[in-house]
Amino acid sequence: MSVANLQVKDTADAKTQPDVAAEQRMFRRPSEWRIFWEAFSQDRLAVGAAALIGLVCLVSMLAPFLSPYDPTVGDNSLRLAPIGTPSHWLGLDGQGRDILSRLLWGGRVSLAIALLPVAVSSIISVFLGLVAGFFGGKVDMIIMRTLDVFFAFPAVLLAVAIAGVLGPGMLNVMLSLTIVLIPYISRVAYMATVTVKNELFVDQARVSGARPLQILFHHILPNTLSPVIVYGSTLVGIMIVLGAGLSFLGLGITPPKPDWGIMCSDGRNFLSVAPHVSAVPGIMLILVAMSFNIVGDGLRDALDPKLRK
């Protein structure tokens, strides 16, 4: 009897005095964004990776101004010049083109091909997965069985087929990659939704009188984002490579325009004599892909209250 009793009495007395401090705290309550940012900024690795991605994006966007040479025109007298060559600091490739310039210009293509399809298909997939998982029954059947059809084809083959039908071009490559990604991300979002849907707190919301759509967007959506963010961030690196593969087959951007994947594959003939031709774009690719994974993990940790420190 005693403990609860005392507390109620005790606090009832406190209630009679105006609580200025409490009032102020209510006013200065940190927003969700602030809590998120404070958690994320403590993760040094993730902040560093995000900065790297930001920097790469920035210099790629500014390629027309920063690039010292034309990325498509080579100087045959200096073919395969090594790293450190004066005025060509990252060396020259097999056709005597400045690797730094190609890296900058190629970044525009590679980053766009990596980021946009993942972002767009994530949004579509979260919607599909949520709806299918939450409503279940026939809706689930129609959405998920349709997506299962896409699983019947190997992803790369499907991307090639779609890009082939649409014709070459960067936009078409992005479109085909988006379509290819949807079934995979949808499945992740769907599984998360089905798990969260059966949690007791969803019943709790229902008992509190929440409408189905409020439950879906207010309670289920925030709890399904973590796995999608983590999965999506691992896909970014794969997409750079897949996009390069499509370009290699003549379905993406057309040579002599560069992207990182094409640069890697161009250098493969000179691996023994001039490894830097493949290695420089390859290292860039790895750095960016890894950074995305790290940022993805950092986002998950900062968004999930249970994982925050």
Add this chain to the structure above:
Amino acid sequence: MTAAVAEALLEVDDLHTHFQLKNKLIRAVNGVSFAVRRGEILGIAGESGAGKSVTCMSILRLVPNPGRIVRGRILFTGQDLLTKSEKQIRELRGQTVSMVFEDPLNSLDPAFRVGDLIGEALTLHKGLSKREAWKSAGELLRLVGIPDPDRRLDNYPHELSGGMQQRVMIAIALSCDPALLIADNPTTALDVTIQIQILDLVKQLRDRLGMAVLWITHDLGVVAKLCDRVVIMYAGEVMEQGDVYGVLKHPRHPYTRRLIDALPKLGRPEQRLMPIDGRPPDPANLPAGCPFAPRCYKAQPACEERAVPLVETSDGRAVRCLFPED
């Protein structure tokens, strides 16, 4: 029963809730009738699978699929909830009738702060702004006896102890001043010292706010401590009901009797516990007569022949038995 009806807040009348599975029909609730009076704490006790929770979910019309309320009436302040529209019933949920679940941590959405969770029903039903809702949430936490409530609003559910989480759950349930609070086993996940605090808190809140409480439990000790009246359920039927003192001190139904005998008693360590032999009947294949007859020490052939009616006595008690104890 007529006296009870007059002051009844909630009246469940001949409720049948069945689950139609592929090849069998699970009869979870079979003709349950009881009434909750204004301001009283009514306990529903029985073993697992007796249909207690399904009865609760039926009251809020949230029976999980493929369950259906097949027959009966659920009168709340005289109006039948089963004939109301989905929208009307949603207005009721969380506002006039609210519910607390067994497992507090899993009932609280991990993605939100306590203040948001308590404020949800307030913004939903009362149309409060977010800041107003947070302010009321602070008051509610104070009401359920959480020290330093203002700071607690910023906590996420997993940062609180089990007892605090259950207090938060109760605060959520109380947020819109409900006339009826349904609590489904809310203290099972807590240790006994916290359990007694929660029971005291509920009693106090009942006295202060005048709400009625429907308390589901399988712990007769909790019933004795908390409730005014008790309904004993078995295999989806009411076996016995009446005031707590009468039912627990002088049980009339052999099942109630055996439940009490199965409890350990303080001060008599030498006495062995008396388990009830056998198991509850398969809800897909209930016997025609008394469902307890196969396990009953008083059973006669007549018990198994046909359904036994619930007989009311003048002292406000009722028992479903052909050969009640006295």
